[in-house]
Amino acid sequence: MIEEARKIVDNYFKAKEEGNFELLSSLFLQDENLLYIGSDRGEVWKGWEKVSKYLKAQFISFEKFRAERKRIFEKEIEKDRVYLFVEENEVTVSFRDKNKTDTFILSILVENFDGKFKITFLHRSLPAKEPSFPYSIGS
Numbered sequence: 192m193i194e195e196a197r198k199i200v201d202n203y204f205k206a207k208e209e210g211n212f213e214l215l216s217s218l219f220l221q222d223e224n225l226l227y228i229g230s231d232r233g234e235v236w237k238g239w240e241k242v243s244k245y246l247k248a249q250f251i252s253f254e255k256f257r258a259e260r261k262r263i264f265e266k267e268i269e270k271d272r273v274y275l276f277v278e279e280n281e282v283t284v285s286f287r288d289k290n291k292t293d294t295f296i297l298s299i300l301v302e303n304f305d306g307k308f309k310i311t312f313l314h315r316s317l318p319a320k321e322p323s324f325p326y327s328i329g330s
Contacts, residue, residue, distance in 0.1 A: 193267055196274040196301040199308045203299070207249075207256045215246060220302070220309040228314040230295060255285035263296075272303045294318060 199218050206215035219225055221239040228235050229245075236242045264277040276299045283292040300312035 192271045192303070193265065193274055196303070196308050197265065197276065199301045199310060200276045200278075200299055203310065204258050204260065207253075208258070210250060210253075210256075212247065212250050215250075216243065218310050219243075220304070220311045224311060226312050228316075230315045230317045252286050253284050254288075255283075255290075257283045268300075274301045275299070276301065 202214060203218055206212070206218065219239060219242065221243075223238040225239050225242055226235075226237050227242045227245065234245075236245055259281040261279045262276070263279055264275070266275045267273070268275050276297075278297045278299075279294060280297055281292060281294050283290055294317070296316045296318060298312075298314045298316075299310055301308050302311045
């Protein structure tokens with residue numbers, strides 16, 4: 192079953208690269224239990240209505256989206272039902288005729304609802320360039 196859940200994550204990137212909002216929409220749980228956390232301060236959306244507005248704005252703004260993916264971790268959390276995927280992604284986005292590339296860590300929960308897998312949680316973060324707290328220096 193983890194293969195089916197993994198396809199949801201693969202299709203997430205496919206939809207973003209193709210600019211296919213219909214495909215992207217089909218991958219997410221479309222109710223208030225969806226949680227999407229972005230990489231910037233204040234980027235927290237709860238519920239499909241808010242998440243879809245954010246994603247539509249991305250689709251309008253991005254002229255091109257490309258991700259080089261490195262799967263880091265995947266785990267079945269609840270047998271045949273809940274799966275966690277963590278990836279490192281080098282993402283290049285074109286907007287306003289400029290390219291921006293950055294590396295993100297993406298954590299995605301995919302859940303099985305009566306045989307249909309949906310993204311219920313997504314968190315995109317930028318790895319810190321230096322330790323945030325002194326205890327981690329020189330460890």
